[in-house]
Amino acid sequence: STSLPEYFVVPSSLADQDLKLYSYSFIGRRMPLWSWNHPNGSALVRMANIKDVLQQRKIDQRICNAITRSHPLRSDVYKSDLDKCLPNIQEIQAAHIKLKQLCVNEPFDETEEKWLSSLENTRWLEYVR
Numbered sequence: 479s480t481s482l483p484e485y486f487v488v489p490s491s492l493a494d495q496d497l498k499l500y501s502y503s504f505i506g507r508r509m510p511l512w513s514w515n516h517p518n519g520s521a522l523v524r525m526a527n528i529k530d531v532l533q534q535r536k537i538d539q540r541i542c543n544a545i546t547r548s549h550p551l552r553s554d555v556y557k558s559d560l561d562k563c564l565p566n567i568q569e570i571q572a573a574h575i576k577l578k579q580l581c582v583n584e585p586f587d588e589t590e591e592k593w594l595s596s597l598e599n600t601r602w603l604e605y606v607r
Contacts, residue, residue: 487512489544496540503528503537510541519551527561565605576600 486509488497501507508526515521523545528534542555565573577600580593597603 481506482508482511489541489548491544491547492541500537500541503530503533505529510545519549519553521545521549523555565601569601570605573600573602573605577602 501509505526510523510525513522513524528537545555546552580596
């Protein structure tokens with residue numbers, strides 16, 4: 479994938495040939511990317527959706543098992559589909575533009591009464607939270 483870094487962490491139980499094979503199953507060939515590690519052993523792993531619904535369970539289970547085996551406490555993987563609960567980049571950019579307009583372009587005297595509700599309507603604080 480042209481959008482992944484040159485080097486990234488991979489569970490040692492996944493063979494290179496498996497990674498190459500599985501990479502074709504992910505949208506944009508975006509293999510799971512180990513993004514962050516906590517001292518307690520928790521890890522944040524990002525991955526794109528798997529294209530083939532029929533292969534999804536098999537590939538997903540294989541990768542999750544490899545991550546579990548790599549965890550010092552052998553903790554199970556907790557998965558969360560962030561596409562369903564987080565804004566996309568366009569929504570964040572639109573909120574930022576609205577925030578800039580509110581803070582820079584409009585005279586404060588004219589908007590003082592409704593400034594907090596205008597700030598809330600930008601959704602910026604919601605997204606940053």
